[in-house]
Amino acid sequence: MTDESKEVERIDRRKLLKRVGLGVLGMLGVGTAYPMLEARMCQLSRRVVALPKLPPSFRGLTVALLTDLHHGPFVPLAYIRHVVDLTNSLKPDLILLAGDYVSVNPRYIAPVCGEVRRLEAPLGRFSVLGNHDHWESTFESKAQLDRAGVEQVDNRGTWLRRGSDRLRICGVGDLWTDHQDLPSALGDADEDDAVILLSHNPDFAESVRDPRISLMLSGHTHGGQVVVPGFGAPFSSSKFGAKYLGGLVQGPACPVFVSRGVGTTGPPVRLLCRPEVVLLTLT
Incomplete structure:
Protein backbone atom coordinates (compact mmCIF):
# COMPACT_ATOMS: atom_id res chain seq x y z
CA MET A 1 0.00 0.00 0.00
CA ALA A 39 -45.32 13.83 28.29
CA ARG A 40 -47.33 16.10 25.92
CA MET A 41 -48.60 13.33 23.61
CA CYS A 42 -52.04 13.11 25.20
CA GLN A 43 -54.11 10.37 23.66
CA LEU A 44 -57.77 9.42 23.73
CA SER A 45 -58.50 6.08 25.40
CA ARG A 46 -61.96 4.66 24.75
CA ARG A 47 -63.29 1.89 26.98
CA VAL A 48 -66.62 0.13 27.34
CA VAL A 49 -67.44 -0.72 30.95
CA ALA A 50 -70.31 -2.93 32.04
CA LEU A 51 -72.34 -1.91 35.08
CA PRO A 52 -74.83 -4.75 35.70
CA LYS A 53 -77.20 -2.50 37.68
CA LEU A 54 -77.16 0.40 35.19
CA PRO A 55 -80.76 1.52 34.51
CA PRO A 56 -81.99 1.20 30.91
CA SER A 57 -82.12 4.96 30.23
CA PHE A 58 -78.44 5.35 31.17
CA ARG A 59 -77.15 2.55 28.96
CA GLY A 60 -74.73 3.96 26.41
CA LEU A 61 -73.90 6.93 28.67
CA THR A 62 -70.50 8.43 27.81
CA VAL A 63 -68.29 9.61 30.66
CA ALA A 64 -65.10 11.62 30.15
CA LEU A 65 -62.61 10.97 32.95
CA LEU A 66 -59.91 13.60 33.52
CA THR A 67 -57.35 13.33 36.26
CA ASP A 68 -53.91 14.59 37.32
CA LEU A 69 -53.76 17.71 35.18
CA HIS A 70 -50.91 18.98 37.39
CA HIS A 71 -50.72 22.46 35.93
CA GLY A 72 -47.46 23.98 37.15
CA PRO A 73 -43.97 24.94 35.98
CA PHE A 74 -43.64 21.84 33.78
CA VAL A 75 -47.25 21.42 32.61
CA PRO A 76 -48.15 24.59 30.70
CA LEU A 77 -51.61 26.07 30.42
CA ALA A 78 -51.52 25.72 26.63
CA TYR A 79 -51.31 21.95 27.06
CA ILE A 80 -54.22 21.97 29.53
CA ARG A 81 -56.18 24.03 27.00
CA HIS A 82 -55.53 21.38 24.36
CA VAL A 83 -56.76 18.65 26.73
CA VAL A 84 -59.94 20.60 27.46
CA ASP A 85 -60.56 21.11 23.74
CA LEU A 86 -60.01 17.40 23.09
CA THR A 87 -62.47 16.49 25.84
CA ASN A 88 -65.13 18.87 24.56
CA SER A 89 -64.74 17.50 21.03
CA LEU A 90 -65.90 14.11 22.34
CA LYS A 91 -69.24 15.60 23.42
CA PRO A 92 -69.49 13.39 26.54
CA ASP A 93 -72.73 13.12 28.47
CA LEU A 94 -70.88 13.54 31.76
CA ILE A 95 -67.42 14.72 32.86
CA LEU A 96 -65.76 13.42 36.02
CA LEU A 97 -62.54 14.92 37.39
CA ALA A 98 -60.50 12.83 39.82
CA GLY A 99 -58.19 15.41 41.36
CA ASP A 100 -54.64 16.82 41.28
CA TYR A 101 -55.31 19.87 39.13
CA VAL A 102 -52.15 21.70 40.23
CA SER A 103 -48.53 21.25 41.26
CA VAL A 104 -45.80 23.18 43.12
CA ASN A 105 -47.54 26.49 43.85
CA PRO A 106 -51.11 27.66 44.63
CA ARG A 107 -50.80 30.42 42.03
CA TYR A 108 -51.45 27.76 39.38
CA ILE A 109 -54.88 26.84 40.81
CA ALA A 110 -56.91 29.73 39.36
CA PRO A 111 -55.54 29.38 35.80
CA VAL A 112 -56.13 25.63 35.58
CA CYS A 113 -59.63 25.97 37.00
CA GLY A 114 -60.25 28.69 34.43
CA GLU A 115 -59.62 26.08 31.74
CA VAL A 116 -61.66 23.43 33.59
CA ARG A 117 -64.53 25.92 33.51
CA ARG A 118 -64.69 25.50 29.73
CA LEU A 119 -65.52 21.79 29.96
CA GLU A 120 -69.01 21.03 28.66
CA ALA A 121 -71.33 18.10 29.38
CA PRO A 122 -75.15 18.12 29.50
CA LEU A 123 -75.34 15.97 32.66
CA GLY A 124 -72.75 18.02 34.52
CA ARG A 125 -69.16 18.12 35.72
CA PHE A 126 -68.23 16.57 39.05
CA SER A 127 -64.92 16.51 40.90
CA VAL A 128 -62.92 15.47 43.92
CA LEU A 129 -59.63 16.89 45.17
CA GLY A 130 -56.30 15.09 45.08
CA ASN A 131 -53.32 15.21 47.42
CA HIS A 132 -51.56 17.98 45.46
CA ASP A 133 -54.66 20.19 45.63
CA HIS A 134 -54.66 19.85 49.42
CA TRP A 135 -50.89 20.38 49.63
CA GLU A 136 -51.01 23.62 47.66
CA SER A 137 -54.27 25.01 49.08
CA THR A 138 -57.45 23.18 49.99
CA PHE A 139 -59.34 26.45 50.38
CA GLU A 140 -58.22 27.93 47.05
CA SER A 141 -58.79 24.68 45.18
CA LYS A 142 -62.37 24.43 46.42
CA ALA A 143 -63.02 28.11 45.81
CA GLN A 144 -61.75 28.03 42.24
CA LEU A 145 -63.66 24.86 41.36
CA ASP A 146 -66.78 26.58 42.71
CA ARG A 147 -66.04 29.57 40.48
CA ALA A 148 -65.65 27.19 37.56
CA GLY A 149 -69.12 25.79 38.24
CA VAL A 150 -67.82 22.26 38.89
CA GLU A 151 -69.77 20.35 41.53
CA GLN A 152 -67.53 18.89 44.22
CA VAL A 153 -68.47 15.48 45.59
CA ASP A 154 -65.75 14.92 48.21
CA ASN A 155 -67.59 12.83 50.84
CA ARG A 156 -70.95 13.48 49.30
CA GLY A 157 -72.97 12.59 46.22
CA THR A 158 -75.83 13.45 43.93
CA TRP A 159 -78.38 11.64 41.78
CA LEU A 160 -78.63 11.92 38.01
CA ARG A 161 -82.17 11.18 36.89
CA ARG A 162 -83.81 10.18 33.66
CA GLY A 163 -87.49 9.60 34.16
CA SER A 164 -87.84 7.05 36.97
CA ASP A 165 -84.23 5.86 36.58
CA ARG A 166 -81.38 7.20 38.69
CA LEU A 167 -77.58 6.99 38.78
CA ARG A 168 -75.50 7.97 41.82
CA ILE A 169 -72.37 10.09 41.31
CA CYS A 170 -70.35 10.44 44.50
CA GLY A 171 -66.84 10.71 45.88
CA VAL A 172 -64.59 10.48 48.91
CA GLY A 173 -61.79 12.69 50.20
CA ASP A 174 -58.20 11.97 49.20
CA LEU A 175 -56.65 8.99 50.98
CA TRP A 176 -53.41 10.79 51.91
CA THR A 177 -54.63 14.27 52.82
CA ASP A 178 -58.32 14.12 53.74
CA HIS A 179 -60.85 11.82 55.38
CA GLN A 180 -63.16 9.35 53.64
CA ASP A 181 -66.83 9.34 54.58
CA LEU A 182 -68.25 6.61 52.35
CA PRO A 183 -71.70 6.44 54.01
CA SER A 184 -72.25 10.16 53.31
CA ALA A 185 -71.06 9.69 49.73
CA LEU A 186 -73.45 6.78 49.10
CA GLY A 187 -76.39 8.49 50.82
CA ASP A 188 -79.66 6.65 50.32
CA ALA A 189 -78.37 4.37 47.54
CA ASP A 190 -79.43 0.76 47.89
CA GLU A 191 -78.02 -2.45 46.42
CA ASP A 192 -80.25 -2.17 43.35
CA ASP A 193 -78.80 1.22 42.38
CA ALA A 194 -75.90 1.93 40.07
CA VAL A 195 -73.22 3.98 41.84
CA ILE A 196 -70.05 5.57 40.44
CA LEU A 197 -67.55 6.58 43.11
CA LEU A 198 -64.69 9.04 42.56
CA SER A 199 -61.55 8.51 44.65
CA HIS A 200 -58.35 10.23 43.61
CA ASN A 201 -56.21 7.48 45.10
CA PRO A 202 -57.15 3.97 43.90
CA ASP A 203 -55.70 2.37 47.04
CA PHE A 204 -58.95 3.33 48.78
CA ALA A 205 -60.58 0.41 46.94
CA GLU A 206 -58.67 -2.05 49.11
CA SER A 207 -60.57 -0.90 52.21
CA VAL A 208 -64.01 -0.88 50.57
CA ARG A 209 -66.46 -3.72 51.16
CA ASP A 210 -69.76 -1.95 50.43
CA PRO A 211 -71.63 -3.86 47.69
CA ARG A 212 -73.49 -0.76 46.53
CA ILE A 213 -70.51 0.61 44.56
CA SER A 214 -70.76 -0.33 40.88
CA LEU A 215 -67.55 1.34 39.67
CA MET A 216 -64.75 3.38 41.20
CA LEU A 217 -62.80 5.93 39.12
CA SER A 218 -59.32 7.07 40.10
CA GLY A 219 -55.99 8.51 38.97
CA HIS A 220 -52.97 9.37 41.12
CA THR A 221 -50.54 6.69 39.92
CA HIS A 222 -49.85 8.17 36.43
CA GLY A 223 -49.43 4.66 35.07
CA GLY A 224 -46.02 4.75 36.73
CA GLN A 225 -45.14 7.65 34.37
CA VAL A 226 -42.02 5.79 33.15
CA VAL A 227 -42.20 2.18 31.96
CA VAL A 228 -38.99 0.29 31.25
CA PRO A 229 -39.31 -2.38 28.52
CA GLY A 230 -39.05 -5.86 29.97
CA PHE A 231 -39.20 -4.54 33.52
CA GLY A 232 -42.28 -2.36 33.94
CA ALA A 233 -42.69 0.79 35.99
CA PRO A 234 -39.83 1.22 38.48
CA PHE A 235 -41.97 3.49 40.68
CA SER A 236 -45.57 3.40 41.84
CA SER A 237 -47.32 5.77 44.23
CA SER A 238 -49.62 2.89 45.21
CA LYS A 239 -48.99 0.63 48.20
CA PHE A 240 -50.11 -2.26 46.01
CA GLY A 241 -47.36 -2.10 43.42
CA ALA A 242 -48.45 -2.39 39.80
CA LYS A 243 -52.06 -3.39 40.54
CA TYR A 244 -53.47 0.13 40.22
CA LEU A 245 -51.10 1.62 37.64
CA GLY A 246 -53.80 1.94 34.99
CA GLY A 247 -56.83 0.50 33.27
CA LEU A 248 -59.69 -1.56 34.60
CA VAL A 249 -58.81 -3.54 37.73
CA GLN A 250 -60.93 -5.66 40.04
CA GLY A 251 -60.84 -4.40 43.62
CA PRO A 252 -62.05 -6.40 46.63
CA ALA A 253 -65.63 -5.12 46.29
CA CYS A 254 -65.89 -3.33 42.94
CA PRO A 255 -64.12 -2.74 39.62
CA VAL A 256 -61.75 0.24 39.57
CA PHE A 257 -60.77 2.18 36.47
CA VAL A 258 -57.49 4.04 36.89
CA SER A 259 -56.51 6.73 34.40
CA ARG A 260 -52.83 7.36 33.60
CA GLY A 261 -53.68 11.04 33.90
CA VAL A 262 -52.87 14.12 31.87
CA GLY A 263 -49.83 15.74 33.49
CA THR A 264 -46.67 14.77 35.32
CA THR A 265 -45.00 15.28 38.68
CA GLY A 266 -41.30 15.15 39.45
CA PRO A 267 -39.28 15.03 36.23
CA PRO A 268 -41.55 16.27 33.39
CA VAL A 269 -41.20 13.05 31.42
CA ARG A 270 -43.14 9.97 30.40
CA LEU A 271 -41.83 6.84 28.73
CA LEU A 272 -44.08 4.20 27.14
CA CYS A 273 -46.86 5.65 29.30
CA ARG A 274 -48.64 8.35 27.35
CA PRO A 275 -51.00 10.75 29.12
CA GLU A 276 -54.64 10.16 28.40
CA VAL A 277 -58.16 11.49 28.32
CA VAL A 278 -60.49 8.55 28.98
CA LEU A 279 -63.92 8.19 27.43
CA LEU A 280 -65.96 5.46 29.10
CA THR A 281 -69.15 4.10 27.56
CA LEU A 282 -71.37 2.47 30.18
CA THR A 283 -73.37 -0.62 29.27
Whole structure:
Protein backbone atom coordinates (compact mmCIF):
# COMPACT_ATOMS: atom_id res chain seq x y z
CA MET A 1 0.00 0.00 0.00
CA THR A 2 1.40 3.38 -0.95
CA ASP A 3 1.75 6.26 1.49
CA GLU A 4 -0.97 8.07 -0.43
CA SER A 5 -3.34 5.10 -0.08
CA LYS A 6 -2.63 4.88 3.65
CA GLU A 7 -3.44 8.58 4.04
CA VAL A 8 -6.73 8.16 2.15
CA GLU A 9 -7.60 5.19 4.39
CA ARG A 10 -6.88 7.25 7.53
CA ILE A 11 -9.08 10.08 6.24
CA ASP A 12 -11.92 7.67 5.39
CA ARG A 13 -11.64 6.07 8.83
CA ARG A 14 -11.81 9.46 10.52
CA LYS A 15 -14.89 10.34 8.47
CA LEU A 16 -16.53 7.04 9.44
CA LEU A 17 -15.75 7.50 13.14
CA LYS A 18 -17.04 11.06 12.98
CA ARG A 19 -20.29 9.92 11.38
CA VAL A 20 -20.69 7.10 13.90
CA GLY A 21 -20.01 9.53 16.74
CA LEU A 22 -22.56 12.02 15.41
CA GLY A 23 -25.07 9.20 15.01
CA VAL A 24 -24.57 8.07 18.60
CA LEU A 25 -24.92 11.65 19.86
CA GLY A 26 -28.08 12.03 17.78
CA MET A 27 -29.58 8.87 19.23
CA LEU A 28 -28.68 9.99 22.75
CA GLY A 29 -30.27 13.37 22.06
CA VAL A 30 -33.46 11.77 20.78
CA GLY A 31 -33.45 9.35 23.71
CA THR A 32 -33.17 12.24 26.12
CA ALA A 33 -35.73 14.46 24.40
CA TYR A 34 -38.37 11.83 23.63
CA PRO A 35 -39.63 11.30 27.22
CA MET A 36 -40.25 15.06 27.49
CA LEU A 37 -42.12 14.98 24.18
CA GLU A 38 -44.19 11.94 25.19
CA ALA A 39 -45.32 13.83 28.29
CA ARG A 40 -47.33 16.10 25.92
CA MET A 41 -48.60 13.33 23.61
CA CYS A 42 -52.04 13.11 25.20
CA GLN A 43 -54.11 10.37 23.66
CA LEU A 44 -57.77 9.42 23.73
CA SER A 45 -58.50 6.08 25.40
CA ARG A 46 -61.96 4.66 24.75
CA ARG A 47 -63.29 1.89 26.98
CA VAL A 48 -66.62 0.13 27.34
CA VAL A 49 -67.44 -0.72 30.95
CA ALA A 50 -70.31 -2.93 32.04
CA LEU A 51 -72.34 -1.91 35.08
CA PRO A 52 -74.83 -4.75 35.70
CA LYS A 53 -77.20 -2.50 37.68
CA LEU A 54 -77.16 0.40 35.19
CA PRO A 55 -80.76 1.52 34.51
CA PRO A 56 -81.99 1.20 30.91
CA SER A 57 -82.12 4.96 30.23
CA PHE A 58 -78.44 5.35 31.17
CA ARG A 59 -77.15 2.55 28.96
CA GLY A 60 -74.73 3.96 26.41
CA LEU A 61 -73.90 6.93 28.67
CA THR A 62 -70.50 8.43 27.81
CA VAL A 63 -68.29 9.61 30.66
CA ALA A 64 -65.10 11.62 30.15
CA LEU A 65 -62.61 10.97 32.95
CA LEU A 66 -59.91 13.60 33.52
CA THR A 67 -57.35 13.33 36.26
CA ASP A 68 -53.91 14.59 37.32
CA LEU A 69 -53.76 17.71 35.18
CA HIS A 70 -50.91 18.98 37.39
CA HIS A 71 -50.72 22.46 35.93
CA GLY A 72 -47.46 23.98 37.15
CA PRO A 73 -43.97 24.94 35.98
CA PHE A 74 -43.64 21.84 33.78
CA VAL A 75 -47.25 21.42 32.61
CA PRO A 76 -48.15 24.59 30.70
CA LEU A 77 -51.61 26.07 30.42
CA ALA A 78 -51.52 25.72 26.63
CA TYR A 79 -51.31 21.95 27.06
CA ILE A 80 -54.22 21.97 29.53
CA ARG A 81 -56.18 24.03 27.00
CA HIS A 82 -55.53 21.38 24.36
CA VAL A 83 -56.76 18.65 26.73
CA VAL A 84 -59.94 20.60 27.46
CA ASP A 85 -60.56 21.11 23.74
CA LEU A 86 -60.01 17.40 23.09
CA THR A 87 -62.47 16.49 25.84
CA ASN A 88 -65.13 18.87 24.56
CA SER A 89 -64.74 17.50 21.03
CA LEU A 90 -65.90 14.11 22.34
CA LYS A 91 -69.24 15.60 23.42
CA PRO A 92 -69.49 13.39 26.54
CA ASP A 93 -72.73 13.12 28.47
CA LEU A 94 -70.88 13.54 31.76
CA ILE A 95 -67.42 14.72 32.86
CA LEU A 96 -65.76 13.42 36.02
CA LEU A 97 -62.54 14.92 37.39
CA ALA A 98 -60.50 12.83 39.82
CA GLY A 99 -58.19 15.41 41.36
CA ASP A 100 -54.64 16.82 41.28
CA TYR A 101 -55.31 19.87 39.13
CA VAL A 102 -52.15 21.70 40.23
CA SER A 103 -48.53 21.25 41.26
CA VAL A 104 -45.80 23.18 43.12
CA ASN A 105 -47.54 26.49 43.85
CA PRO A 106 -51.11 27.66 44.63
CA ARG A 107 -50.80 30.42 42.03
CA TYR A 108 -51.45 27.76 39.38
CA ILE A 109 -54.88 26.84 40.81
CA ALA A 110 -56.91 29.73 39.36
CA PRO A 111 -55.54 29.38 35.80
CA VAL A 112 -56.13 25.63 35.58
CA CYS A 113 -59.63 25.97 37.00
CA GLY A 114 -60.25 28.69 34.43
CA GLU A 115 -59.62 26.08 31.74
CA VAL A 116 -61.66 23.43 33.59
CA ARG A 117 -64.53 25.92 33.51
CA ARG A 118 -64.69 25.50 29.73
CA LEU A 119 -65.52 21.79 29.96
CA GLU A 120 -69.01 21.03 28.66
CA ALA A 121 -71.33 18.10 29.38
CA PRO A 122 -75.15 18.12 29.50
CA LEU A 123 -75.34 15.97 32.66
CA GLY A 124 -72.75 18.02 34.52
CA ARG A 125 -69.16 18.12 35.72
CA PHE A 126 -68.23 16.57 39.05
CA SER A 127 -64.92 16.51 40.90
CA VAL A 128 -62.92 15.47 43.92
CA LEU A 129 -59.63 16.89 45.17
CA GLY A 130 -56.30 15.09 45.08
CA ASN A 131 -53.32 15.21 47.42
CA HIS A 132 -51.56 17.98 45.46
CA ASP A 133 -54.66 20.19 45.63
CA HIS A 134 -54.66 19.85 49.42
CA TRP A 135 -50.89 20.38 49.63
CA GLU A 136 -51.01 23.62 47.66
CA SER A 137 -54.27 25.01 49.08
CA THR A 138 -57.45 23.18 49.99
CA PHE A 139 -59.34 26.45 50.38
CA GLU A 140 -58.22 27.93 47.05
CA SER A 141 -58.79 24.68 45.18
CA LYS A 142 -62.37 24.43 46.42
CA ALA A 143 -63.02 28.11 45.81
CA GLN A 144 -61.75 28.03 42.24
CA LEU A 145 -63.66 24.86 41.36
CA ASP A 146 -66.78 26.58 42.71
CA ARG A 147 -66.04 29.57 40.48
CA ALA A 148 -65.65 27.19 37.56
CA GLY A 149 -69.12 25.79 38.24
CA VAL A 150 -67.82 22.26 38.89
CA GLU A 151 -69.77 20.35 41.53
CA GLN A 152 -67.53 18.89 44.22
CA VAL A 153 -68.47 15.48 45.59
CA ASP A 154 -65.75 14.92 48.21
CA ASN A 155 -67.59 12.83 50.84
CA ARG A 156 -70.95 13.48 49.30
CA GLY A 157 -72.97 12.59 46.22
CA THR A 158 -75.83 13.45 43.93
CA TRP A 159 -78.38 11.64 41.78
CA LEU A 160 -78.63 11.92 38.01
CA ARG A 161 -82.17 11.18 36.89
CA ARG A 162 -83.81 10.18 33.66
CA GLY A 163 -87.49 9.60 34.16
CA SER A 164 -87.84 7.05 36.97
CA ASP A 165 -84.23 5.86 36.58
CA ARG A 166 -81.38 7.20 38.69
CA LEU A 167 -77.58 6.99 38.78
CA ARG A 168 -75.50 7.97 41.82
CA ILE A 169 -72.37 10.09 41.31
CA CYS A 170 -70.35 10.44 44.50
CA GLY A 171 -66.84 10.71 45.88
CA VAL A 172 -64.59 10.48 48.91
CA GLY A 173 -61.79 12.69 50.20
CA ASP A 174 -58.20 11.97 49.20
CA LEU A 175 -56.65 8.99 50.98
CA TRP A 176 -53.41 10.79 51.91
CA THR A 177 -54.63 14.27 52.82
CA ASP A 178 -58.32 14.12 53.74
CA HIS A 179 -60.85 11.82 55.38
CA GLN A 180 -63.16 9.35 53.64
CA ASP A 181 -66.83 9.34 54.58
CA LEU A 182 -68.25 6.61 52.35
CA PRO A 183 -71.70 6.44 54.01
CA SER A 184 -72.25 10.16 53.31
CA ALA A 185 -71.06 9.69 49.73
CA LEU A 186 -73.45 6.78 49.10
CA GLY A 187 -76.39 8.49 50.82
CA ASP A 188 -79.66 6.65 50.32
CA ALA A 189 -78.37 4.37 47.54
CA ASP A 190 -79.43 0.76 47.89
CA GLU A 191 -78.02 -2.45 46.42
CA ASP A 192 -80.25 -2.17 43.35
CA ASP A 193 -78.80 1.22 42.38
CA ALA A 194 -75.90 1.93 40.07
CA VAL A 195 -73.22 3.98 41.84
CA ILE A 196 -70.05 5.57 40.44
CA LEU A 197 -67.55 6.58 43.11
CA LEU A 198 -64.69 9.04 42.56
CA SER A 199 -61.55 8.51 44.65
CA HIS A 200 -58.35 10.23 43.61
CA ASN A 201 -56.21 7.48 45.10
CA PRO A 202 -57.15 3.97 43.90
CA ASP A 203 -55.70 2.37 47.04
CA PHE A 204 -58.95 3.33 48.78
CA ALA A 205 -60.58 0.41 46.94
CA GLU A 206 -58.67 -2.05 49.11
CA SER A 207 -60.57 -0.90 52.21
CA VAL A 208 -64.01 -0.88 50.57
CA ARG A 209 -66.46 -3.72 51.16
CA ASP A 210 -69.76 -1.95 50.43
CA PRO A 211 -71.63 -3.86 47.69
CA ARG A 212 -73.49 -0.76 46.53
CA ILE A 213 -70.51 0.61 44.56
CA SER A 214 -70.76 -0.33 40.88
CA LEU A 215 -67.55 1.34 39.67
CA MET A 216 -64.75 3.38 41.20
CA LEU A 217 -62.80 5.93 39.12
CA SER A 218 -59.32 7.07 40.10
CA GLY A 219 -55.99 8.51 38.97
CA HIS A 220 -52.97 9.37 41.12
CA THR A 221 -50.54 6.69 39.92
CA HIS A 222 -49.85 8.17 36.43
CA GLY A 223 -49.43 4.66 35.07
CA GLY A 224 -46.02 4.75 36.73
CA GLN A 225 -45.14 7.65 34.37
CA VAL A 226 -42.02 5.79 33.15
CA VAL A 227 -42.20 2.18 31.96
CA VAL A 228 -38.99 0.29 31.25
CA PRO A 229 -39.31 -2.38 28.52
CA GLY A 230 -39.05 -5.86 29.97
CA PHE A 231 -39.20 -4.54 33.52
CA GLY A 232 -42.28 -2.36 33.94
CA ALA A 233 -42.69 0.79 35.99
CA PRO A 234 -39.83 1.22 38.48
CA PHE A 235 -41.97 3.49 40.68
CA SER A 236 -45.57 3.40 41.84
CA SER A 237 -47.32 5.77 44.23
CA SER A 238 -49.62 2.89 45.21
CA LYS A 239 -48.99 0.63 48.20
CA PHE A 240 -50.11 -2.26 46.01
CA GLY A 241 -47.36 -2.10 43.42
CA ALA A 242 -48.45 -2.39 39.80
CA LYS A 243 -52.06 -3.39 40.54
CA TYR A 244 -53.47 0.13 40.22
CA LEU A 245 -51.10 1.62 37.64
CA GLY A 246 -53.80 1.94 34.99
CA GLY A 247 -56.83 0.50 33.27
CA LEU A 248 -59.69 -1.56 34.60
CA VAL A 249 -58.81 -3.54 37.73
CA GLN A 250 -60.93 -5.66 40.04
CA GLY A 251 -60.84 -4.40 43.62
CA PRO A 252 -62.05 -6.40 46.63
CA ALA A 253 -65.63 -5.12 46.29
CA CYS A 254 -65.89 -3.33 42.94
CA PRO A 255 -64.12 -2.74 39.62
CA VAL A 256 -61.75 0.24 39.57
CA PHE A 257 -60.77 2.18 36.47
CA VAL A 258 -57.49 4.04 36.89
CA SER A 259 -56.51 6.73 34.40
CA ARG A 260 -52.83 7.36 33.60
CA GLY A 261 -53.68 11.04 33.90
CA VAL A 262 -52.87 14.12 31.87
CA GLY A 263 -49.83 15.74 33.49
CA THR A 264 -46.67 14.77 35.32
CA THR A 265 -45.00 15.28 38.68
CA GLY A 266 -41.30 15.15 39.45
CA PRO A 267 -39.28 15.03 36.23
CA PRO A 268 -41.55 16.27 33.39
CA VAL A 269 -41.20 13.05 31.42
CA ARG A 270 -43.14 9.97 30.40
CA LEU A 271 -41.83 6.84 28.73
CA LEU A 272 -44.08 4.20 27.14
CA CYS A 273 -46.86 5.65 29.30
CA ARG A 274 -48.64 8.35 27.35
CA PRO A 275 -51.00 10.75 29.12
CA GLU A 276 -54.64 10.16 28.40
CA VAL A 277 -58.16 11.49 28.32
CA VAL A 278 -60.49 8.55 28.98
CA LEU A 279 -63.92 8.19 27.43
CA LEU A 280 -65.96 5.46 29.10
CA THR A 281 -69.15 4.10 27.56
CA LEU A 282 -71.37 2.47 30.18
CA THR A 283 -73.37 -0.62 29.27
